[in-house]
Amino acid sequence: MTAARIPDLYKKLGAKRLLEIHRLMVRARLLEERLIKMSKGGDGFFWIGGPGEEAFNVPLGLMIKKGRGVDHDYLHLHYRSSAILLAMGADPADTLRQMRSTAADPYSKGRNFVNHYAIPEWNVTPVSPTIETHYTTAIGTAIAQARAKTDAITMANGGDAGSAEGDFHSCLVWANRPALPLPILIIVINNGYGISTPVSTQHGERRISDWAKTFPGMPGATVDGNDVAASWAALEEAFAYVRKERRPYILEARASRLYGHSSSSGANRVPEPDCIELFETALARRGLVKPAQFAAVREREAVALDAAHQKARAEPFPAPESAWEDVFAAGLPPSYPTKGGS
């Protein structure tokens, strides 16, 4: 990543695109803050999400070749990816539904935690609460894409702590198999912590992206994930490489974790750099936006979110018997045990 390219990016992207990014970042932040409030107020249970990752995740979402099947990008995501999904066009109302565990939650029918997306129409594979297992499922969609004539790729994202799991290293080994190199963009969001444990106490790697150095020719980069322009440039380079070369790339983004790990650790604001504030300062300094416009964006997004929340609050919870749906593709066999004992 060349720092010299970054200032030019503001020009290249133009005011319209920059404002779109800003709006999506605000939308994602307000959504996460609403989810936290819901969790604390009993309007839903556990919260986990990605406030602080918007500067990296919104550009990422905008670069996805969205659609279904091997000719479109596959996403294997962890649970801090709301900004990616909103940038792709997901409706915040659906995340509120999942937070409340309502029947209309389109991602899990009220079965899974919030921010656990599953959208076959966009190749968003099911987000799992397990750490790092999606780095191995990424191998599979990437094999299918390596066999096809396409520029579509597979991307997987996860955290710094998760990179200790074997699945992360499985992904590296399989993606670099001489028999069939794979078009996988391996992303690690390094927020410095695994729940309460500082990464610096558990990881001796200088940079997580240095794992790339193990494999001849594999590119690896580390970027400031709190900086929109730097993230955009790094992602553009990484996507372009994987699309064209059909080989893996590892991109580490250092980003803030603004509300801690999850509701289990209190979900209180922590004093780390806020990427939205940084972006707004940069936009204002360049004279691209007047500060009053930021407030207007926030206001509009908040009103829309309120309306969606009101609607979700009126929706029913899943019927208990819906637990028997989707166990098998063709429904339950008639003599399947369903009583829960005698």
Place this chain on the structure above:
Amino acid sequence: MANMSQAIRMALHYGETHLGVKEIFGEDVGPPLGGVFTATQGLERAWNSPLDERGILGAALGLAWAGSRPVAEIQFVDYIFNAVDMLKLCANGRWSSGGRWGAPLVIMTPTGSGIHGSMYHSHSFDSIAAKLHGMKVVCPSTPIDAYGLMIAAIRDEDPVLYLKPKALLRSKGEELIPGEPADEKTLRGMIDAPIGDRSKWKPRWPKLTDYAVPIGQAKISHAGSDATVVTHGRMAPICLDVARGLESAGRGSVEVLDLRSLIPYDWDAITASVKKTGRVLFVNEETEIANLAEHFIRRLVDEMFYELKARPRLLCGKATPGVGLAVNLENFIQPQKTDVERAIAELLADPA
């Protein structure tokens, strides 16, 4: 007459040519070996993976999502334990995604004892597999069922764990697979890789047909009226042998029900047979304590208590941490033919 490995190989060939199977993979699955039990020799789509069970199952799940209808192998079921997480994800994805992401894939793996496999080549996995709710689990005991269950597993929209009884992989059946030449030497010459250099070898496949054994359907391998034996996998031919012996000796008419599918299991077939005989013995290789058949017995007691003439019985592996290598140890820990004979004799003698 094909052995079970050849039957699986032929079904996989049918799968790659007719059923959309695009990837068949695992450790040593591709050339030159074609699987440690030769079940994947000569297949177009077979390839070698890294030695990484979690990667294999993760790749299979991703491939299923991409529509590749993969068949992945775990070389021995004893080595699947470090990948239980991935099995769970295969099984629960449809449910956790509200029905939106199914996982049509097959995971095949040799299971059970009987090859002097000691600690890590003798495990059974049936009972743990049965708790991966959302996963179908099958286990054939004859080559023709091995063929038909593989065809059904490939075609299924749900993930299927296909357990291959190790000790039976080289055994032959009594029925020809449709399309298979009757002479086993002819078949060997067509589809078995030669010893030595195989780099130029190509199999000549017989004209195979679409023969499927429906998942969830047990088979009465021997009809009888005095008692029922419910079994599967490696224990099935042993139970069949004992039942035939008893019949020819005029010492009892024992019905043998080969489950073939563990999940979903054929409860209707079990209850119909027990209704007829009033006596039932379950025989399997899994260890005691949370054995799948203990669930069957509980359900029979709940649903058919007054139709049972005698207490339902279980003959299974002993709950030791492993299967010992010494013949005395393995034979003590795992049920043997003499144990089956004794258990059936006791069941028949139980006062009504």
